[in-house]
Amino acid sequence: MNVTIRKMAAEDVPAVSAIDRMSFTLPWPESAFRYEVTDNRVARCFVGETDEKRIIAAVVSWVIIDELHIATIATHPDFRRRGVGKGILTEALQDGYKAGARRAFLEVRESNQAAQAMYRKFGFEVTGRRPKYYKDNGEDAILMTLDPLEMI
Ligand SMILES: CC(C)(COP(=O)(O)OP(=O)(O)OC[C@H]1O[C@@H](n2cnc3c(N)ncnc32)[C@H](O)[C@@H]1OP(=O)(O)O)[C@@H](O)C(=O)NCCC(=O)NCCS
Numbered sequence: 001m002n003v004t005i006r007k008m009a010a011e012d013v014p015a016v017s018a019i020d021r022m023s024f025t026l027p028w029p030e031s032a033f034r035y036e037v038t039d040n041r042v043a044r045c046f047v048g049e050t051d052e053k054r055i056i057a058a059v060v061s062w063v064i065i066d067e068l069h070i071a072t073i074a075t076h077p078d079f080r081r082r083g084v085g086k087g088i089l090t091e092a093l094q095d096g097y098k099a100g101a102r103r104a105f106l107e108v109r110e111s112n113q114a115a116q117a118m119y120r121k122f123g124f125e126v127t128g129r130r131p132k133y134y135k136d137n138g139e140d141a142i143l144m145t146l147d148p149l150e151m152i
Contacts, residue, residue: 008045015055023074068096070106107141
């Protein structure tokens, strides 16, 4: 399967939002993705697209001065464990570096071992905890940091 990573466009938002709803118990409203793509000047958004033009992954990141924050990342459930997550995260990190970021941060559910394993592969380390961060079940968020962020 060939997957191209490209910038997210406003037309991609319904497909991205559908993946988000399949991936998270607290999905973003579709309007939040629309805001990120069209209005948020610090946001940098990418999708993974198959040769058949199907959107199967998305990432939203924010660059604030020299810090990159991974706001959300997901792969469609039918396309996981094929390297797509690694591909789209690589794009977000490299794009963030080019935009001036030299450290990267993200929050992840304590129970989300799959995502934590992916982040560790990129060199992210656990640097903090936000107690009861997730409103649905009161789960803690683990704060993970990649410092320094370098070109891969
Ligand atoms: C996390 C997520 C984005 C990974 O996407 P993916 O396309 O499956 O990722 P990849 O195939 O590139 O896998 C990357 C690495 O993550 C780890 N990983 C992914 N899924 C895993 C699982 N179910 N169990 C253990 N490790 C897993 C592995 O280390 C994997 O590398 P490997 O396949 O070489 O062993 C995907 O599972 C997802 O969308 N989950 C729901 C949303 C989510 O949790 N997002 C992160 C929120 S912080």
